[in-house]
Amino acid sequence: MTTAEVRAAPAGIEGVVARMRRLAETLPPRDGVAVFNHVYLTVTEEIARRLAAGAFADRVSATELDVRFAARYLTAVDGAAAGRRPPACWRPLLQLRGHPAVRPLQFALAGINAHIGHDLPLALTDTCRALGVEPYALEGDFDRVGEVLVALEERVRDGLAPGPEVLDVADPLTHLVGAWSLEAARGAAWAAFRGLWAVRDLPDVSGELVERLDSGVGLVSRCLLTPLG
Template structure:
């Protein structure tokens, strides 16, 4: 497991940590595939924040960093929650395609981590989730644009990807837009339950398990 002892903060610090992780993994490693995808997202978000595309720069940066920290904590030192476990278990499976690794990581991060990151950011900023909705949507727009690029770059060519290819059907079963919507609802629910810590923990555990099941399905081996 790659470790970075140096403490770095802000979006730039997140980029440094992701690059350090990627440097220690083989290119075909499933977590490395996701890490490259997420690094591109983070770099793009950093550029847009610096360019003033987010009205509230502090809120956008806080949400971005808290979001990334959820993944980095798992990748750097663990423990590995249920939503991430399939990706880490299957990361070297020869029958899983790069696009599956990328989408399984996005599913774990958006379906589970994003809700918790919104709550983390709200606590840090002293605001309710509704006050971060604009930043949430703008981050989501970057993710959607990147998902389209990922599919273009990692999807097999039309001569290989036929209608009978299992990957075609697997990809049709998952939607980033639905994952985003579910993440926002989960964030609002967790915030509403903040005064009931036992119930909030139970809800978060259930969310973790459900998202993990979806990630496991996305990583169904398709090739020998």
């Protein structure tokens, strides 16, 4: 999905929240996209609260990034609903969203992986282009968003884990989700963004990098969605 193919972004972070809430109303709770959308909506509402409270150094760039970031996810979902082929990173979740042997926590992590691993580097690049800034201008607020995500990650895992107990060590889900790291995914996304920014004036190179990034992230999401029964 190129920048040109991303549908018109919602109007501000309030528009993003409204769009996610409307999407939630149309999906059954057990649907894999609904599970991820609930997690993403929770994060976005928290970001909106912190923006309003002045927690970000640059409200304009933080809002621009948040909206462009969300637009890639919403474009993928809307495109799939319209019969268009989604990016490789989103295909596993969209194809397996109704699989009865895939657990809610897997759906959530696969969506987070797709969105951070692929969409975030592209949204960062688009934001720098739109605002005419260099990557270092976004780094501080990128880290502040990371703090929000880390704070919510444990709640997400606990809330979607099967049953009130901590996952048993013998449960395959324990090993599957333990192999994925939010911190590592965000670090890889920042490195991919810097690489894309460095070759932004070389369309053949940047295009190939985006394609490989998309397919690689999709492979990880497919592994996260291994049916466990």
